Amino acid sequence: MLEKIRWGILSTGNIAGAFARDLKLLPDAELVAVGSRTQEQAEAFSKEHGIPRAHGSYEALARDPDVDVIYVATPHTFHAENTILCLNSGKAVLCEKAFAINARQANEMIDLARKKKLFLMEAMVTRHYPVIKQVRQWVEGGRIGEVRIVQATRCADGVYPPEGRHMNLNLGGGSLLDVGIYVLSFCSMFFEEPPVRVQGSAHIEECGADGQGSIVLQYPNGGLGALSFALKTKGEDSGQVYGSHGRIHVHTPVWAPTKATLMIPGEEDETVEISKEGKGLNYEAAEVMRCMREGKTESPIMPLDETLILMEIMDELRKDWGLVYPGE
Numbered sequence: 581m582l583e584k585i586r587w588g589i590l591s592t593g594n595i596a597g598a599f600a601r602d603l604k605l606l607p608d609a610e611l612v613a614v615g616s617r618t619q620e621q622a623e624a625f626s627k628e629h630g631i632p633r634a635h636g637s638y639e640a641l642a643r644d645p646d647v648d649v650i651y652v653a654t655p656h657t658f659h660a661e662n663t664i665l666c667l668n669s670g671k672a673v674l675c676e677k678a679f680a681i682n683a684r685q686a687n688e689m690i691d692l693a694r695k696k697k698l699f700l701m702e703a704m705v706t707r708h709y710p711v712i713k714q715v716r717q718w719v720e721g722g723r724i725g726e727v728r729i730v731q732a733t734r735c736a737d738g739v740y741p742p743e744g745r746h747m748n749l750n751l752g753g754g755s756l757l758d759v760g761i762y763v764l765s766f767c768s769m770f771f772e773e774p775p776v777r778v779q780g781s782a783h784i785e786e787c788g789a790d791g792q793g794s795i796v797l798q799y800p801n802g803g804l805g806a807l808s809f810a811l812k813t814k815g816e817d818s819g820q821v822y823g824s825h826g827r828i829h830v831h832t833p834v835w836a837p838t839k840a841t842l843m844i845p846g847e848e849d850e851t852v853e854i855s856k857e858g859k860g861l862n863y864e865a866a867e868v869m870r871c872m873r874e875g876k877t878e879s880p881i882m883p884l885d886e887t888l889i890l891m892e893i894m895d896e897l898r899k900d901w902g903l904v905y906p907g908e
């Protein structure tokens with residue numbers, strides 16, 4: 581029986597609750613503490629999820645000697661500050677997407693983790709789904725030949741209160757960082773090098789945040805990524821990987837996929853379908869623990885250098901759109 585890895589959760593919001601529930605699916609994980617900006621919230625969350633310790637500040641959680649790894653689940657604007665706090669306290673960190681609001685912050689986080697030889701990973705949940713592992717195997721095994729075009733869409737269609745994180749620039753709101761990152765990260769998996777050209781358009785809402793956008797990426801081998809994302813649009817949310825010999829359809833939702841089909845002309849279609857457990861956040865948590873047990877400070881599934889490249893792409897797009905977060 582493996583010794584349990586002890587988790588702390590930093591914040592008590594929507595995804596923090598889902599993560600607390602999904603951790604229960606992993607017998608080698610133990611959720612020992614939560615940290616919130618207020619003692620009251622920390623206690624309510626710990627009661628709801630049966631967590632032994634409730635800290636009334638993020639600093640107190642970071643100092644907790646019984647925590648091995650902390651899941652940072654605050655709005656994007658706080659990821660850098662919260663991650664740096666935890667790393668400086670000697671904790672491994674799984675930090676929600678978007679990893680930071682810009683590449684400068686991401687660089688600082690990555691540099692510190694590497695200096696301290698501590699595990700750090702962007703919580704890009706999609707990459708850890710078993711179906712995505714199968715899709716990557718098909719591509720890496722040459723089943724569709726050379727990847728030529730990747731298409732993907734990620735649309736949310738919520739109604740967002742102005743003070744909430746989705747459309748509030750003070751909290752890093754907007755579609756690029758919230759949902760665009762899923763399709764960018766999806767596309768990036770299928771090309772070995774960073775794009776040589778990045779172009780895009782976004783609709784900037786009255787509040788100053790980007791409501792939706794489309795981008796085209798061009799890769800050194802001539803490959804292209806054509807991606808769209810939105811926060812107030814009903815979309816189909818599938819993904820396509822077109823190769824020189826065949827194609828792969830990642831069925832909706834591409835950011836949390838349970839089904840993919842490999843189509844090669846002259847052969848019978850191959851479909852893989854793997855239903856998910858919980859919300860699927862257990863897959864990324866399991867990867868964190870696998871790496872920690874093996875003494876790795878980075879995951880080969882979501883490498884830090886790739887996280888940084890994705891942040892740089894988003895910086896470049898925002899520069900073109902004139903989209904700046906307060907305090908940048």
Ligand SMILES: NC(=O)c1ccc[n+]([C@@H]2O[C@H](COP(=O)([O-])OP(=O)(O)OC[C@H]3O[C@@H](n4cnc5c(N)ncnc54)[C@H](OP(=O)(O)O)[C@@H]3O)[C@@H](O)[C@H]2O)c1
Nearest residue numbers: 591592593594595596616617621653654655656676677678
């Ligand atoms: N992987 C996924 O599937 C997924 C899904 C949704 C969201 N996310 C990511 O997870 C992060 C959190 O999203 P969420 O939807 O959980 O957000 P949320 O419900 O708004 O919760 C954010 C939490 O952050 C803390 N916080 C600290 N400073 C804050 C501030 N100034 N304003 C508001 N909250 C503040 C609060 O916890 P305390 O009051 O306890 O301190 C709050 O409950 C985002 O980066 C988002 O992109 C990931």
